[in-house]
Amino acid sequence: DAKTTQPPSMDCAEGRAANLPCNHSTISGNEYVYWYRQIHSQGPQYIIHGLKNNETNEMASLIITEDRKSSTLILPHATLRDTAVYYCIVRVHSGNTGKLIFGQGTTLQVKP
Amino acid sequence: DTGVSQNPRHKITKRGQNVTFRCDPISEHNRLYWYRQTLGQGPEFLTYFQNEAQLEKSRLLSDRFSAERPKGSFSTLEIQRTEQGDSAMYLCASSLAVTVPYGYTFGSGTRLTVV
Numbered sequence: 092d093a094k095t096t097q098p099p100s101m102d103c104a105e106g107r108a109a110n111l112p113c114n115h116s117t118i119s120g121n122e123y124v125y126w127y128r129q130i131h132s133q134g135p136q137y138i139i140h141g142l143k144n145n146e147t148n149e150m151a152s153l154i155i156t157e158d159r160k161s162s163t164l165i166l167p168h169a170t171l172r173d174t175a176v177y178y179c180i181v182r183v184h185s186g187n188t189g190k191l192i193f194g195q196g197t198t199l200q201v202k203p
Numbered sequence: 204d205t206g207v208s209q210n211p212r213h214k215i216t217k218r219g220q221n222v223t224f225r226c227d228p229i230s231e232h233n234r235l236y237w238y239r240q241t242l243g244q245g246p247e248f249l250t251y252f253q254n255e256a257q258l259e260k261s262r263l264l265s266d267r268f269s270a271e272r273p274k275g276s277f278s279t280l281e282i283q284r285t286e287q288g289d290s291a292m293y294l295c296a297s298s299l300a301v302t303v304p305y306g307y308t309f310g311s312g313t314r315l316t317v318v
Contacts, residue, residue: 127307132311132312133309133311133312134207134294134295134296134309134310134311134312135246135294135296135307135309136309137306137307176245178245188251188258188259189234189236189251189298189300189307190236190248190251190259191238191246191248191307192248193245193246193247194245195243195244195245196245
């Protein structure tokens with residue numbers, strides 16, 4: 092699985108968009124980008140995933156660059172409850188153990 | 204279905220004692236995973252089951268650790284002769300094999316403190 096690089100921490104004002112970057116310059120053609128987040132004292136929670144097209148769901152949007160070497164998770168209107176550690180994971184979609192390899196992630200602090 | 208349940212939520216034990224944690228996955232999920240998380244780090248994979256078969260174990264899972272999933276339902280993780288380095292959050296997750304890795308549901312974890 093390709094390695095990812097994320098900033099260790101970010102701040103965002105409540106109600107503003109939070110843009111969390113992730114670099115994955117060694118991503119392979121069959122590897123997807125997944126985002127999970129972990130709110131304090133809880134287990135990680137799946138947010139979104141994508142291959143090469145931009146994706147949107149009720150939680151967030153995922154923007155993947157054309158060369159697929161980086162991506163950005165966007166929380167359009169951050170709330171205090173979005174304060175969490177956000178993990179970007181790159182891996183193949185299926186056909187194996189399904190284990191996730193987490194890095195240290197980005198700690199997002201949403202401030203009032 | 205109330206999601207993935209882990210018990211106990213917290214466990215304090217003396218060094219050298221044995222501890223056992225339990226995970227109850229979402230009932231229709233055939234995959235069950237154990238992860239360990241230390242302070243400031245992301246979760247690290249320990250082992251996983253498909254139904255009752257344990258199919259992979261990480262090098263992190265020393266011979267003091269054993270996991271079981273009898274009848275493919277709940278799972279237990281036992282640590283024998285605990286050491287202070289075992290202090291961590293132990294997370295369980297379940298999924299359907301066909302929906303990995305986006306279909307994971309994690310429990311809230313068991314926090315182990317070895318004193």
